[in-house]
Amino acid sequence: MNEQNEKGNGALAAKPVLLITGASAGIGKAIAHRFAEEGYRIVAVARRLEPLERLAEELSPLSEIAILSGDVSQPEIAQQAVNLAIERFGRLDTLVNNAGAGKWAPVHATDDETLNEVIEISLKAPFRFCRAALAVMKPGSSIINVGSTFGLIGGLDGGIYCAVKAGLIGLTQTLAAQYGAQGIRSNLVAPGVIKTDMTKDYWEADAFKRINAEMTPFDRDGTVEDVANAVYFLSSDQGSYINGQSIALDGGWATTKYLSMEALTAERVPKARA
Numbered sequence: 001m002n003e004q005n006e007k008g009n010g011a012l013a014a015k016p017v018l019l020i021t022g023a024s025a026g027i028g029k030a031i032a033h034r035f036a037e038e039g040y041r042i043v044a045v046a047r048r049l050e051p052l053e054r055l056a057e058e059l060s061p062l063s064e065i066a067i068l069s070g071d072v073s074q075p076e077i078a079q080q081a082v083n084l085a086i087e088r089f090g091r092l093d094t095l096v097n098n099a100g101a102g103k104w105a106p107v108h109a110t111d112d113e114t115l116n117e118v119i120e121i122s123l124k125a126p127f128r129f130c131r132a133a134l135a136v137m138k139p140g141s142s143i144i145n146v147g148s149t150f151g152l153i154g155g156l157d158g159g160i161y162c163a164v165k166a167g168l169i170g171l172t173q174t175l176a177a178q179y180g181a182q183g184i185r186s187n188l189v190a191p192g193v194i195k196t197d198m199t200k201d202y203w204e205a206d207a208f209k210r211i212n213a214e215m216t217p218f219d220r221d222g223t224v225e226d227v228a229n230a231v232y233f234l235s236s237d238q239g240s241y242i243n244g245q246s247i248a249l250d251g252g253w254a255t256t257k258y259l260s261m262e263a264l265t266a267e268r269v270p271k272a273r274a
């Protein structure tokens with residue numbers, strides 16, 4: 001548990017509080033579990049009520065949880081979520097901006113509707129959640145944005161997904177510069193491909209295996225727990241001098257030019273243009 005965050009006054013302020021978006025499935029659910037295991041009280045946001053209620057039931061033996069059902073792209077929901085944290089728990093220690101739109105298409109095939117939707121969910125919403133959270137956060141607090149390796153290095157067919165995830169890195173860095181001196185740290189985790197509802201449809205496709213497994217210099221796939229552990233570390237006292245960083249959680253995919261022996265020896269075909 002974050003020792004700095006245990007110094008509140010009175011029962012309402014005693015235990016630290018996590019606010020997380022996209023909390024009811026995949027990476028967000030694993031993060032909510034990890035923080036609850038460490039004694040955090042949780043404010044969980046997602047669109048559908050029923051998965052949120054299931055999460056609340058799962059976490060209830062471990063901690064207190066308040067749920068808020070709504071789309072993060074609605075401008076008022078960030079303030080509502082922060083208000084909920086303060087009204088129910090009296091404080092806010094960690095914000096994790098995890099909800100994101102996994103829309104994947106090349107630039108030439110992206111219409112304005114998709115462009116706006118992805119920007120709303122994956123960039124404007126995190127910005128608003130940060131803005132609302134900063135108004136109540138105290139020294140020792142921390143913001144973690146969930147980016148992507150595709151925001152670090154771009155990626156074929158990534159389009160607006162790559163652009164907003166790269167934008168989150170800029171947001172994280174400016175937050176770090178602006179609020180670090182007040183003891184509020186900001187960092188980003190950039191997962192590689194993790195098996196969740198967002199990616200499960202691609203998992204068995206040959207092309208997907210090529211760009212994922214065969215280019216990753218590691219002996220297993222990444223898991224939601226890998227991401228949750230890193231997010232918890234960054235928000236804890238053990239990460240207390242880490243500020244403004246973007247950390248790839250991808251087994252070395254984004255920082256090496258690895259190819260498996262199978263890929264290295266495969267027949268070479270000419271490059272196709274987009």
Ligand SMILES: NC(=O)c1ccc[n+]([C@@H]2O[C@H](COP(=O)([O-])OP(=O)(O)OC[C@H]3O[C@@H](n4cnc5c(N)ncnc54)[C@H](OP(=O)(O)O)[C@@H]3O)[C@@H](O)[C@H]2O)c1
Nearest residue numbers: 022024025026027046047048071072100193194196197198
């Ligand atoms: N999985 C990967 O390989 C991977 C890799 C790199 C980065 N990421 C990033 O990690 C984050 C989580 O991805 P995931 O794979 O865990 O996704 P997931 O399994 O599809 O879960 C998404 C979660 O976010 C909620 N959500 C989605 N859109 C929302 C919205 N507009 N407003 C509020 N809540 C919303 C979903 O619940 P509702 O549907 O009920 O709203 C669900 O709780 C995303 O930002 C994604 O870009 C994922």
